Amino acid sequence: MKALRYLALSIAAVLFLVPFYLVVRNGLVSEAEISAASWTFLPSSVRWENFAELFSDPAVPLVRSMVNSLVVAVLQTLGQLLLCSLAGYGLARIPYRYSGVMFYFVVATLMIPAAVTFVPTFVVVSTLGWVSDLRGLVIPGLFSGFTAFLFRQYFLNFPRELEEAARIDGLGHWGTFWRVVVPNSRGFFAALGVIAFVTSWNQFLWPLVIAQDQESWTVQVALSTFLTAQSINVHELFLAAAVSITPLVIVFVAMQRWLVRGVAETGIKE
Amino acid sequence: MISRRGLLSLAGASALLAACGSNTGRGGNGAALQQWYHAYGEPGVQQAVERYAKAFTKTPVDVQWNPGDYDSKLATSLLSDGGPDVFESTPQISSVRAGQLVPLDDLFGDARTDFSASILETHTVEGKIYGIPQAVDMQMLFYRKSMLDRAGVQPPSTVDELLDAARRLSTGGVKGLFAGNDGGGGVLGGPALWSAGLDYVRDRQVGFDDPLAAKAIGKLRDLYTSGSLLLGAVKDWAEPDAFTQGLVAMQWTGLWAVPAVRKALGDDFGVLPFPSLGAGGRASVPVGAFGAMVNAKSKRIDEAKEFVRWLWVERTDYQEDFNLSYGFHIPPRKSISDKASKLTSGAAADAVKFVRDNAKASNPPDWTSVMRTAFNDAVSRVVRDGAPADAELRSAAGVVRDELKRLYG
Amino acid sequence: MSHARAFWLFVGPFAAGLLVFVYVPIGWSVLLSFFDARNTVTPVEFVGLRNYADMLTDGPFLRSLGTFSVFAAFIVPLTFVLALVLALLVSQISFMQAFFRSVFFLPTACSYVVASLVWKLSVFNGLRSGLANTVLSWFGADPVAWTVSTSPPWYWLVLVTLRLWLQLGFYMILFIAGLQRIPPVLYEAAALDGARSWQAFRFVTLPQLRTTSVAVLLLLLIGAYQAFDEFYNVLGTDRGYPPFARPPLIYLYYTALGSGGQDFGHGSAGAVILTVLIVGVTLLQGRVVRR
Numbered sequence: 001m002k003a004l005r006y007l008a009l010s011i012a013a014v015l016f017l018v019p020f021y022l023v024v025r026n027g028l029v030s031e032a033e034i035s036a037a038s039w040t041f042l043p044s045s046v047r048w049e050n051f052a053e054l055f056s057d058p059a060v061p062l063v064r065s066m067v068n069s070l071v072v073a074v075l076q077t078l079g080q081l082l083l084c085s086l087a088g089y090g091l092a093r094i095p096y097r098y099s100g101v102m103f104y105f106v107v108a109t110l111m112i113p114a115a116v117t118f119v120p121t122f123v124v125v126s127t128l129g130w131v132s133d134l135r136g137l138v139i140p141g142l143f144s145g146f147t148a149f150l151f152r153q154y155f156l157n158f159p160r161e162l163e164e165a166a167r168i169d170g171l172g173h174w175g176t177f178w179r180v181v182v183p184n185s186r187g188f189f190a191a192l193g194v195i196a197f198v199t200s201w202n203q204f205l206w207p208l209v210i211a212q213d214q215e216s217w218t219v220q221v222a223l224s225t226f227l228t229a230q231s232i233n234v235h236e237l238f239l240a241a242a243v244s245i246t247p248l249v250i251v252f253v254a255m256q257r258w259l260v261r262g263v264a265e266t267g268i269k270e
Numbered sequence: 271m272i273s274r275r276g277l278l279s280l281a282g283a284s285a286l287l288a289a290c291g292s293n294t295g296r297g298g299n300g301a302a303l304q305q306w307y308h309a310y311g312e313p314g315v316q317q318a319v320e321r322y323a324k325a326f327t328k329t330p331v332d333v334q335w336n337p338g339d340y341d342s343k344l345a346t347s348l349l350s351d352g353g354p355d356v357f358e359s360t361p362q363i364s365s366v367r368a369g370q371l372v373p374l375d376d377l378f379g380d381a382r383t384d385f386s387a388s389i390l391e392t393h394t395v396e397g398k399i400y401g402i403p404q405a406v407d408m409q410m411l412f413y414r415k416s417m418l419d420r421a422g423v424q425p426p427s428t429v430d431e432l433l434d435a436a437r438r439l440s441t442g443g444v445k446g447l448f449a450g451n452d453g454g455g456g457v458l459g460g461p462a463l464w465s466a467g468l469d470y471v472r473d474r475q476v477g478f479d480d481p482l483a484a485k486a487i488g489k490l491r492d493l494y495t496s497g498s499l500l501l502g503a504v505k506d507w508a509e510p511d512a513f514t515q516g517l518v519a520m521q522w523t524g525l526w527a528v529p530a531v532r533k534a535l536g537d538d539f540g541v542l543p544f545p546s547l548g549a550g551g552r553a554s555v556p557v558g559a560f561g562a563m564v565n566a567k568s569k570r571i572d573e574a575k576e577f578v579r580w581l582w583v584e585r586t587d588y589q590e591d592f593n594l595s596y597g598f599h600i601p602p603r604k605s606i607s608d609k610a611s612k613l614t615s616g617a618a619a620d621a622v623k624f625v626r627d628n629a630k631a632s633n634p635p636d637w638t639s640v641m642r643t644a645f646n647d648a649v650s651r652v653v654r655d656g657a658p659a660d661a662e663l664r665s666a667a668g669v670v671r672d673e674l675k676r677l678y679g
Numbered sequence: 680m681s682h683a684r685a686f687w688l689f690v691g692p693f694a695a696g697l698l699v700f701v702y703v704p705i706g707w708s709v710l711l712s713f714f715d716a717r718n719t720v721t722p723v724e725f726v727g728l729r730n731y732a733d734m735l736t737d738g739p740f741l742r743s744l745g746t747f748s749v750f751a752a753f754i755v756p757l758t759f760v761l762a763l764v765l766a767l768l769v770s771q772i773s774f775m776q777a778f779f780r781s782v783f784f785l786p787t788a789c790s791y792v793v794a795s796l797v798w799k800l801s802v803f804n805g806l807r808s809g810l811a812n813t814v815l816s817w818f819g820a821d822p823v824a825w826t827v828s829t830s831p832p833w834y835w836l837v838l839v840t841l842r843l844w845l846q847l848g849f850y851m852i853l854f855i856a857g858l859q860r861i862p863p864v865l866y867e868a869a870a871l872d873g874a875r876s877w878q879a880f881r882f883v884t885l886p887q888l889r890t891t892s893v894a895v896l897l898l899l900l901i902g903a904y905q906a907f908d909e910f911y912n913v914l915g916t917d918r919g920y921p922p923f924a925r926p927p928l929i930y931l932y933y934t935a936l937g938s939g940g941q942d943f944g945h946g947s948a949g950a951v952i953l954t955v956l957i958v959g960v961t962l963l964q965g966r967v968v969r970r
Contacts, residue, residue, distance in 0.1 A: 002772075009768055013782045019797045019844060020785070022810070026801055034801075039808040059316075059335070083693045090689025096682050102690055109701050111961040115905040115928060116953045119935045119946045120708030121700060123720040131350035143696035173685040202790035204908045205928070209936060212347040214334055220792045225338040227796050229309065229917040234800055241793045248788040256781060263849060264856035309917075338917050342937035349720060349941060364940070368718030451827055452921065502805030502824035506916070640940040643933075647739070647922035654829045655923075676715075 027239030034234050047235075054239050061214060062240050065222040070247070072137050072207075072218060073200040079142040080196050081189055088151025089177055093163070103152075109145035115205055122209050132213035141200065147192060150265070154188050155181070191262035194255050201248055219244045302330040303574055306357040308340035308560075311509055312526065312597035322581055322588050329573045331356075341639070348565060355568040356578055358560040360633045361393055361400040363677055364640075372564040372571055373398040377579040381603070388629065389602045393561045395635045401561020402582040405592060405599035408557045408625055409457065409524045409632070411542040412510070412531060412617075417444070417519040425540060429465055429489050429547045436498035439519035446498035449522040450507035453494045455653040457507055457522055457556075459646060461544035462486040464554035464630050470637045470645070471670065474678050478645075479667045484659035486547055487652050494653045510534075525621045526597030532616070541617045543628045555624045556632035559602055600625060636677065644669035705954070712948040718941045730948035739922075740949055743930040750926060751903040753839050758899055759892075762847050766854030767880075780855070784848035791845065791908030798841045799826060799913045803833075826913055829923055834914065838924070841909050846902070850895055857891030858884070897964045904957060907932070927953055 026034055028050055029043040054062065091103050114121075121140055130136030158181060166180040182189070207218040217225070223244060226237050252259065307319055316335050323331035334354065336343055347353035348370050365371055375398055378385070385403060393401040411432075413425060421439055426432040436446030450456050463469060466486040469477035493499060500518050505511040513521035514534035522544075531539055543553040562578040564571060581588060586606055593601040594612050600622060601607040613622050648666035651657040712730055714722035734740045769779050786794070802810045805824035812822040825833045861884065869879045885892075907928040914921055920933060927949070935946025 005768055005772060009772070009779050012765065013779060016782050016786060016844065016848075019789075019794070019802070022797050022801045023793065039810060039813045059337075083696065086689045087693035090686050094682055094686045094689060096686040099686060099690075102694060105694060106697065109697060111958045112701070112705070112954055113901055113905055113957060115907065116957060117701070117704055117708070117950060118928075119931055119943070119950045120704035120711075122936065123707055123711070123943065123947075124700065124704045126350035126352075126720060129351045131347065131352040133352065139696075140700045143693060143700050145697065145701070148693060174688065177689075198787070204790060204792055204911075205932075208911075209346065209932075212343060212350075212352060214336075220790050223790075223796065224792045224912050227792065227799070227912055228339060228915045229337040237796060237800070241796050245789055245793055249785070252781075252785060252788045256784075260780075260784070260852055263852045339915065339919060339937070340917065341919070342933070345941050346936045349718070349936075364718055368941075370718060456918065502827050504806070638940065640942070643919075643940070650922045656830075 023238055023242045023245070027235060027242045029235060031233050031235050034238075050235055050239050054236050054243075057236060060226070060236060060240060061217065061222060062219070062243065064215070065217045065219040066244065066247075068134075068137075068211075068216060069201055069218040069220070069244075071134070073197050075134075075138045076141050076200040077193050077196040079138065080144055080147055081193055083142055084144060084147040084192075085151045085182070085189070086177070087148040088153075089155050089173075089181065091148070092152045092155035092158075094173055106145050106148055110149060114141075114144075118205055118209055121206075125210065131210055132216045133210075134216070136210045137207060137216065137218070141203075141206065147196070150192065151188075154185070158185070187258070187261070188265075190255070190258040191265060194251065194259045195262040197251065198248060198259070302332040303356060303570065303577055304334060304354040305331050305577075306334050306336055306344065306354040308358065309335055309337040310526075310597065312530075314596045315592075318591060318596065322585070322592075325585075326577055326580055328580075329570075329577060331577060345639075348567070351567055353565050353567060355565055355570060355574040357563055357565065358404060359401070359563055360558060360560060361395055361563065361635050362638050363395050363635045364638045366395045366398075366400060366635075367677070370566050371400045372566050372568075372575065373400060374402060374564065374575065374578070375399050377402065377575060377583055379583065381583050384603045384605050386602050386604065386607075389557075389559045392559065392631050392634060401563045402578055403559040403561045403602035404582055404589070406557060406559045406602050406625070407524055407526060407599055408555050408621060408629070409522065410555050410621060410624060411520060411522055411544060412513055412527070413520045413540050413542065414513070414516075414535070414538060415540055416538050421519075425542055426545050427553075428545050429462075429486070432545055433489065433493055433496065433498075436493060436520065437496055440498040444516065445500040445518045447493070447520045447522070448500040448503060448507065448512045448518040449493075451502055452650065453499055453501060453653050454490055454522070455494075455650040456646060458490055458544070459487070459649040460556055460630065460632060461554050462490055462547075462649075465544060465547040465551045467547075467551045469630070470634065470641070471674065474636070474674055476667045476670045476674070478663060479671075481660070482547070482550075483663050486551075487649055487659045487663065489547070490649065490653045491656065491659070495656075513539075524597075525618065526599060528598045528617050528621070530597075537616070539617065541620050541624075543624045553628050554630045555621075555628050557625055557629040558632035636674075638673055638677075640673050641670045705951075708947040708950050711943050712951050714944050716943040716947075720943055726944065730944045731952070733945060734948050734952060739925065739930055740927070740952075743925045743927045746924055747904060747906070747926050749835070750838070750906060751900060753835065754842055754903050755896065755899045757839065758843060758846060758850055759895060761843065762850035762895070763854050763888075765847060765851040766858060767884075769851065770855055770858050780851075783851055786845050786847075787849050789845060791841075792912055794841050794845050795909050795912035798837055798909075803837045832923070834924055837913060838909055841913070842906075850899070853891060853895055854888070857888045861887040893964065897961070900960065901957065904953075 025043055028046045028048070030047060033043055054060065087106065091099060091106065125131065125136045125140060162180055162184060163176050166176040171179060202220065204220045204224065207221050208224065211217050211221050223237070223241055305323060310316070320333050323333050344357060344359060348365070361371055378399070386406070389403045389406055390399060393399050393403060417439060418425065418435070421441070423435045423438050424431070426435045439446035449458055460470065463478050463483060463486060466482040468480055468483055468486070471477050500512055503512045503517065507521070507523055510521065510523050510527040510531050512518050513523065514531055543555045546553045562582050564574045564578060568574050586603065589601055589603060590606050590610070593599040593606070594610055598612065598618055600613065601610060607613065612618060644666040648662040652659045652662050711722055713725060713727060715724040715726050716722050765783055769776060769783070772779070803825035805822065805827060806812065807816070807822045809822070811825065815822065823833055825837050828834070865883045865887065866879055869883050874882065905928060906926045910924060910926055910929050911920070914924055919937070920929060931946055931949045934940065934942050934949065
């Protein structure tokens, strides 16, 4: 029984890893080998010079688009954590006449997935003149009702004794939040932050709509453009894809603990 | 433009941004006009248009090359303030009505009569010209002479002969015809209508509301099911690779591919228009010309107009280079096309003759994207899924009729 | 500092953002949906409910909802069952548990774009040498044009396996978290009652996973509903999108923003209909859970 379990898991693991292997394999072979008459698991030769070819190809703005993706992901992660944690804390802990109304104002948006409203959001963002602009890429994604809601739930369970001690020391809401609550919630911030980063790096529909200028492409838009047009060498495309997932694989290996906690606690990714 | 794109007022992020530079600023040159092209497949075109832009001394011009779904991209950016100042396209009546394009009549000067009248026609909406034609493109049928000879097949002059030829030329690893990975529904829909003497739109009325249309499109279905079409090629119909590699005996592609085909096959090929369905029908070739257009939302319309005037009216040497040095196109100006020696012999000369005798506008201004989508979807469902042609075309005709009513009342 | 001022200091920036980037767009969209608005994002001519009528009569939009239903009918149960199986297998082993969990979770690091690249150009390309076609050839079968053929519609196999690969690990983690919350004492009690392992699964595990299961189902359904990325990248070309396998967001994209006419009246009406549908499903799910 136990052996059967391991057998099943091993077969599944191979199936899960093959696509990763294919990205790297196809990125490091010659163009001819990708469309060769018969397929072999191991390539006949590995061409490391493909890296030089990819990074020197002026038609493929890989470095530029990776930098764009990185800037967008970092800004969205930090911005979302900041705005949503403040809102979550305010809703959870500050007694105020309209806090109930504001809570409903926030949770009502939970029912509407952002992807469905990309057309209306585009209308507003284009009116603001933010098409092909970093602001248009980053800012609309900062206001996640779901993240604010999660922070509120978390802060509701935050030990009150800690806050009261701070209150006695003369700290207001603002001081308490920054000096006591945030430092004691690092794990939670890390968990939600990793999720936000991964989501932002991999998002596609919104950047596709908003990043019209080649200068503003994220890496996903760049890959998709060449994939649908098939206008560059296929091995370059695969190598670019391999390069594009490297930062996230590193995040996965280094921060898996937070990531798993984030998934388990949020139960949502997009 | 620098201040809007380069500077951000996002609290707490400015330090990071400074470190990364003005991230989505346009190449640091805020004073440059933005010019968009779709991605031409032939090598050298991108470098050529960048060279032209650089040679314009009055205003810096940044060229953006757009691989991928150019029509969608252009449509989206014309809605916003961030679109290009100058771009290539064909005018649609709906964009003109929405005020997205700048009329360019005043740029032609004396050269107006030098431009082919029928091509200018396709850039004219309600009496005004919205694009300066850059290059005339046409599509036609390429066939491999030696393969036809070996099979004892004559170059087809009717649709039935085409089907028959495709069938007889499919032997061994070779297929008879390649007309796109979608089985021809995308590029042959128009030619099929024309083969029956019909059209997209005629005198502001639906041009294909006729039982013959179902018969013509039905022929495409027959072709698809005959097993003589190549499907799933690596490069699609616009590139001649399947033809030059000997995967097919005939391919539907364009004049632009002639240099590449000649290089690969020498004289072993001929060209034909899409044949006629029979009595009352006619042979046809789709003809269209991208024109340089100016975005009405541009903040520098005058400079943009001056640039396109300079590039496509004044610099006839560039027009000649653009049309003839890479893929083949027909120069829209008679003074250039008359002396274009590359177009006076062989397949290119035939193509010029087809354009004179068999031309049909592939993208007339009143054939809007809504109509085109409805028609192409209908054709695709008939061809690929075997949906009944009369019902599909009737519902597409309904869409076209509504759209025409919206446009003309 | 008064509570009121503190409250707005904390909640104000976020609420303002929600207003501008969620409420205003939806309001604007509802407005546009009653107007003719082509090639522009401002209302042109009031048409009443005509856009809604157009969308809800037989046509591409309804077909796109049909496409979603087909997709969901495959992807939701498949992901649910396979993710649960993986979670059970992984949580029942001790040696190399972390390794297997990581391997199954790793695809989450890939975007749909990258996965589409691998599926379209490597695993399921139409060439004789494609991976899937190579496997077929071992059994003497002819190569298949996976993403081109419409009869039979092989592209569903491509799209469904792609999404399975990408999202199974994520839902497996959710199930593992759910499994860990089950008190061991329940299994001990079941064992004392002489329950076999499948009985323990049927009478302990499944009921205890009820909350997780409902959440997973809802997430899967909403995820399928929002499908865009892999459809666009596997089936889209530089000349647009084929007339089959258009899920709702693909249809809206081409109607409003793509080459399909910049039609914001119909596009907005479609967005409103989708929003209403999804809110309906969510509220219904809320009922089910509470009961």
